[in-house]
Amino acid sequence: MNPSNGKGSVSMASSSGGWKAGDVVLDQFPAGLRVLVVDDDPTCLVILEKMLRACLYEVTKCNRAEIALSQLRENKNGFDIVISDVHMPDMDGFKLLEHIGLEMDLPVIMMSADDGKNVVMKGVTHGACDYLIKPVRIEALKNIWQHVVRKRKNEWKDLEHSGSMEDGDRQQKPSEDVDYSSSANEGNWKGSKKRKDEDEETEERDDSSTLKKPRVVWSVELHQQFVAAVNQLGIDKAVPKKILELMNVPGLTRENVASHLQKYRLYLRRLSGVSQHHSSLNNSFVSNQEAAFGAMSSLNGLDLQTFAVTGQLPAQSLATLQAAGLGRSTTKTGIPMPLVDQRNLFSFENPKSRYGEGQQQQHLSSSKPVNLLHGIPTTMEPKQLAALHHSTPSLGGMSIQVNTRGGQSNSLLMQMPQPQSREQILNESTGSHVPRLPSPIGQPIMSNGIAGGVIGRNGIGDSGRGTLYSHVPPTSSMVSFPLNHPTELASNSFPLGSTPRISNVTSKGPFQEEVNAEIKGSAGFMPSYDIFNELHQHKSQDWELQDLQFNASQNANPVEGNLDVSPSVLVHPGYSSSQRIGQNRTASAIGRTIYSGIEGTEQGNTQIIGQNLNNLLADNPVRVKAERIPDSCNQTTLFPGHFGQEDLMSALLKQQPGGIGSTETEFDFDGYSMDNIPV
Amino acid sequence: MEVGQMQRRLADYTKSLFMEGILDAQFLQLQQLQDESNPDFVVEVSSLFFEDSEKLLNDIARALDQQSVDFKRVDAHVHQLKGSSASVGAQRVKNACVAFRNFCEEQNVEGCVRCLQQVKQEYCLVKNKLETLFRLEQQIVAAGGSVVPMTELGF
DSSP, X not given: OOHHHXXXXXXXXXXXXXXXXXXXXXXXXXXXXXXXXXOSOHHHHHHHHHHHHHTTOEEEEESOHHHHHHHHHHSTTOOSEEEEESOOSSSOHHHHHHHIIIIIOOOEEEEESOOXXXXXXXXXXXXXXXXXXXXXXXXXXXXXXXXXXXXXXXXXXXXXXXXXXXXXXXXXXXXXXXXXXXXXXXXXXXXXXXXXXXXXXXXXXXXXXXXXXXXXXXXXXXXXXXXXXXXXXXXXTOOHHHHHHHHTOTTOOHHHHHHHHHHHHHHHHHHHHOOTTSOOOTXXXXXXXXXXXXXXXXXHHHHHHHHHHHHTOOHHHHHHHHHHHHSHHHHHHHTHHHHHHHHTOOOTHHHHXXXXXXXXXXXXXXXXXXXXXXXXXXXXXXXXXXXXXXXXXXXXXXXXXXXXXXSSHHHHHHHOOSSHHHHHHHHHHHHHHTTTOXXXXXXXHHOHHHHXXXXXXXXXXXXXXXXXXXXXXXXXXXXXXXXXXXXXXXXXXXXXXXXXXXXXXXXXXXXXXXXXXXXXXXXXXXXXXXXXXXXXXXXXXXHHHOOSSEEOOGGGTTHHHHBTSOHHHHOOTBOOHHHHBTSEEOOTTHHHHHHHHHHHSOHHHHHHHHHHXXXXXXXXXXXXXXXXXXXXXXXXXXXTSOOOHHHHHHHHHHHTTTTTHHHHHTOOGGGOOOOOOOO | OOHHHHHHHHHHHHHHHHHTTSBOHHHHHXXXXXXXXXXXXXXXHHHHHHHHHHHHHHHHHHHHTSSSOOHHHHHHHHHHHHHHHHHHTBHHHHHHHHHHHHHHHHTOHHHHHXXXXXXXXXXXXXXXXXXXXXXXXXXXXXXXXXXXXXXXXXX
């Protein structure tokens, strides 16, 4: 092809662009699209630049992520889309992705010569809108404009929704957060999920494309103002409206704040949970609570778990709660669920058994982990968590939700991707409480200890909690708490008191942070054994998918150790949920599954988590003492693997008096905005 | 030799490189990107590739020479080399890198050293071939002819 041909084809591409006629605002769109390319390989950088120029885009190239970030910050609104390499020496591509998502909200495309499923998954969970495998062909670059349009469309929709919600729904939902978050979530979700629908609405397309809503660029200063406002209000009380008022920035809308809040929560979760490299359980369904669900990926999983665990809420109940509260969550979970199912799903069978035993031990030994949970006051760990990190919107929303829900095992529930229905419910229910639920379950991944702690907090006495874990996905044969048996998360032992552990956990390792965060949230999470189990099970790979809140990114796997969370709650003695928790799933109900999952999943994670837990537990694998499990019913309920939502709900509700107390009452999903879970 | 002959020789030579798997379709993409506004694009990119690769190969050799080999580091370098060789179409180099990474994962020093030799060989090969190719192109242009990139791998 001689150059002219190439050009010709290029121009054709740009002009025809498959662009729906009506939608094109700018005649030449996508020509002129402002692209920023970041890659440390000079050869690739030059080639990409040339290709993008051939597509008639405006290209800026950088070979350092830091430089790219500063360029983006200086030129707010100066770029439409960013393409970044995954492996870079100065900063991990995923980290850059997060930053951009948080601060500038631009679509980001990842690329790498690495086409391993894990890495691609990580891209997805961290919010990349696409992933290209090197060598990149020019054909692949010709269509990147679609991401820009899609994003704008979603933003526009969000705006629309928020607006209407504002007017009409004030009364409907008590918490504004929910409104906004949901709308925001919906918007985001839409992007991911209902792409088709949106696409079909040409009209909207027109608007979105033509509209070009002035995108709010979250500069460092603005972001700091935001963070200050959030901290002032308290992460759990931080609703967009109030934040907006505090910030007092002219031209800033509540919608802007709401979507940013979601991201922030996910980010926090992620931070607290695990370093990014861990399974980007971005699914951090940082539910409204934002409970520490900052770190999307790992955090989410963990958070939920912890919450779940501590939440003592039967996963199911959590899910239901969440579902109820969130409403949306179902949808959300829907997405992650499929993924999660594979992983985690609480192979309750295993964890249960473990759980029982582990719990006790964990409880005992890991008094610390339990503390973690305790640390996460049922009331709302989210605050703490939030403080820890930016809660990144949980992908699955599930995990987060669980946690927020008052730390009930909801989070756990959420995490349990497997029983999708269940989990969803859990997520939903837990959503609000998620933060609360120490979701040890979620944590399982993170640190077994945490889970334990979390669970413990919830006054593990929640027999009902155990039910939460019912989701133990059969797939995860987590029961074998291989690592530390996170399941030992001592659901038994955790009786709510364990929450304090959670806090401990946080201090430990990355996961710990997440765990802590999560635990914090999940005051009464059921032992996130499940989560842990799940974590184990799904080694990083799955977990990432499982946004289920199991932030327990693989790192979290250590959960085993962390499963201090009174697994009892989550775990049925049989749960090796702790094992599952490898992933950062919100241990809550899910915890059980988590445990199983965790075990299955990376050992490494469990280790990490375990470490945390260990620290807490004093190196005792979280043993969920089966005996401890106060409620045999928990076990039964939990393990059956299919806890009727009703069961969970009731379990959860019953637990209220326990440490969970507040958490349960907090099942006001409304408050939890489902963060946009970039999927 | 007249232009027509030279052009034929170039075409045959290029084809042979593809047949031998030394270059792949990605190289064609690069050639297609070349145009009047950037007539030396392929040569420039290739030079960049050579420079970068040599540096990487040296880094890898040094890393493997250490008492305690940091496989992560080696793997990172190999990964980068894999990416850049894939981007320019140096297929055999890329394949050698893929094999290399497996040994890195296994943390097998001997295997890695062997792979490094392999990669180096392939790299030298593609470098020589490309330099010859560019020389041929230069000759044609100097003789007043034009170089038309292959539009497809016709074999």
